[in-house]
Amino acid sequence: MRSNSWNVLSGNGNPATILASDFPATGRTVAGFGDLVARLGTTADAWETAPPPTGSEAAMSGADYLARWLPDTTGGPVRTVLGFCVGSVFAAGLAAEIARHQDEPPRLVLFDPERPDADLLHRHYHELVGGLAPLLSAPEIDEARQAGKRARHEHDGMRPLAAALCGLFREYGEPAFRRTGLDAERGAEVVATFASFLGYLVAAADLDPRPQWAGATALSSATPHSGLNPLPPEERAGLVAREISFDLPHTELLRDDEVARTVAQLLA
Structure with a gap:
């Protein structure tokens, strides 16, 4: 093995x-x-x-x-x-x-x-953003979700969409993690895990x-x-x-x- x-x-x-x-x-x-x-x-x-x-x-x-x-x-x-x-x-x-x-x-x-399809990628992003609710304000959560919706409409291919959603999660997630006192390295690990998961979904679509x-x-x-x-x-x-x-x-x-x-x- x-x-x-x-x-x-x-x-x-x-x-x-x-x-x-x-x-x-x-x-x-x-x-x-x-x-x-x-x-x-x-x-x-x-x-x-x-x-x-x-x-x-x-x-x-x-x-x-x-x-x-x-x-x-x-x-x-x-x-x-x-x-x-x-x-x-x-x-x-x-x-x-x-x-x-x-x-x-x-x-x-x-x-x-x-x-997997593009809607599934977006759904996982939407759910993950929802998990940030204790760390972000309601307007911030709404902004992150609206940005995800725009990315879904702007990218037809799954790989470009995955890259865009990872970038958005980094943009909104890392400031949220800092508010909890999570160090930058650990915050980056959380973002990287999400990127790895989306890569897994994209590959399965092949x-x-x-x-x-x-x-x-x-x-x-x-x-x-x-x-x-x-x-x-x-x-x-x-x-x-x-x-x-x-x-x-x-x-x-x-x-x-x-x-x-x-x-x-x-x-x-």
């Missing part, structure tokens, strides 16, 4: 039988695969994708991400690939490539699978996961704008082989015991 490409969630670091695709980050409040795997009670070796070094993601394509993560599977077959949100796009790419090198393709299990999603099982939350939920019924029905829905918010999907029991049954 390349230690800077994967995080070990369970097992002893042997060749993984379970791979999980997500964007883990320090301070994240959305449940992650660490929460899910802890509830599975599995002794299998499970790895989770690690983001590339901060600053390198701006020029990376979807294929570059896959090349970074593709593991050495010679020690044993990968049985399952999991994907969360946009990580489900990369999970499809990993599953397709792994299937070329072993006798049986891995099963693919997705959680609120979503393909990939078409639909051929692999067609054979996958999707576990869906009840959050209206997440995963398959915003799609028209006819498109949603044909996108995956099976969908299992839960009355849970997107943020808690990987932290729920019922979801863990369902996943354990799928893995068995």
Whole structure:
């Protein structure tokens, strides 16, 4: 295992039988695969994708991400690939490539699978700005959000839009961080993490996961704008082989015991 490409969630670091695709980050409040795997009670070796070094993601394509993560599977077959949100796009790419090198393709299990677009980039910026509400005045928050809306209308391409939104978050976020006494280095780290996340979303847009999603099982939350939920019924029905829905918010999907029991049954 390349230690800077994967995080070990369970097992002893042997060749993984379970791979999980997500964007883990320090301070994240959305449940992650660490929460899910802890509830599975599995002794299998499970790895989770690690983001590339901060600053390198701006020029990376979807294929570059896959090349970074593709593991050495010679020690044993990968049985399952999991994907969360946009990580489900990369999970499809990993599953397709792994299937070329072993006798049986891995099963693919997705959680609120979503393909990124420019509106998603803007939504994440909008939500992040909202998180600055305790640090900025209401007029400042409104100004930051209006600037984000203008950027969304001015940039058709996802990569230029990501660069513009990162610049805006730096412009409005760093003064907010200073008001809390956060030093400049830590403030820059927060901005860099956002830039890395947007780079991850932009790269995922290079990939078409639909051929692999067609054979996958999707576990869906009840959050209206997440995963398959915003799609028209006819498109949603044909996108995956099976969908299992839960009355849970997107943020808690990987932290729920019922979801863990369902996943354990799928893995068995």
